[in-house]
Amino acid sequence: MGAMSNPTAPKNLLSGPSIAAPTLLPDSQFVAGLAEAPTSELLEEVAAHPEVSLGWALLAEDALAKETLADNLNAYACARTGYHRGLDALRRSGWGGAGPVPWEHEPNQGFLRALWALAQAAARIGETDEAERCSQFLRDSSETAYQQLTHQH
Numbered sequence: 091m092g093a094m095s096n097p098t099a100p101k102n103l104l105s106g107p108s109i110a111a112p113t114l115l116p117d118s119q120f121v122a123g124l125a126e127a128p129t130s131e132l133l134e135e136v137a138a139h140p141e142v143s144l145g146w147a148l149l150a151e152d153a154l155a156k157e158t159l160a161d162n163l164n165a166y167a168c169a170r171t172g173y174h175r176g177l178d179a180l181r182r183s184g185w186g187g188a189g190p191v192p193w194e195h196e197p198n199q200g201f202l203r204a205l206w207a208l209a210q211a212a213a214r215i216g217e218t219d220e221a222e223r224c225s226q227f228l229r230d231s232s233e234t235a236y237q238q239l240t241h242q243h
Contacts, residue, residue, distance in 0.1 A: 115179050119197035124148065143179065144200030146172025150168025150207035154214075162214040168209035171225075176201025193235035202228060228240040 124135055124144055129152065136145035146168045153165035180191065180201065186224050209224035229236045 110186060112190040112192050112195075113180055113183050113185040113198075114192070114195045115176075115197040115201065117182055117197055119176075119179050119200055120144065133162060140171075141175055143176035143204045145174040146175065147200050147203035147207055150204065150211060154207060154210055157214075159215075162211055165207060165213055166211035166217075169204050169211050171201065172204030173208050176204055188230070191231040191235075193232040193238060198232070199235070201240075202232055203239065205231070206235070206239040226230070 101145060115157045115161060119142055121139060121142055121144060121220070124132065124142075125148060127135060132145060132148055132152075136142075136149060150165040150169035150172065153161040153168060191202060193199060193202055205224055209221045209228065212224060213221035214219075225236075228239070
């Protein structure tokens with residue numbers, strides 16, 4: 091006999107779209123002291139660990155500080171690389187294309203900083219739609235990151 095529904099059974103009033111769990115990147119996505127490294131050491135670390143978004147984000151941020159067209163293009167390339175490396179790491183960590191990526195988890199900061207740098211660099215080279223998408227993606231991923239990054243730069 092087939093299962094019958096029970097009209098007196100409690101109903102799940104919270105059903106609907108499920109909220110994605112926060113994605114936490116592994117510790118391998120963080121290199122201690124990288125943010126304080128001089129440029130020559132940073133370049134060596136990025137070459138040795140190209141999968142780590144933080145290194146690419148730092149190179150992009152450094153280029154953005156110089157504000158020439160060549161530096162803006164360099165920032166765009168570095169930020170895009172860090173962003174894509176971060177997306178790869180997020181997917182390997184179970185991220186399904188949406189959901190929180192908490193700033194408070196240090197290994198996530200490289201991806202989030204690369205995303206912010208990509209938004210800034212895209213705006214500087216006239217990629218307005220991409221700049222807006224990246225800014226919104228940052229806010230959707232971590233409002234804390236958005237607030238931290240937009241207020242410190």
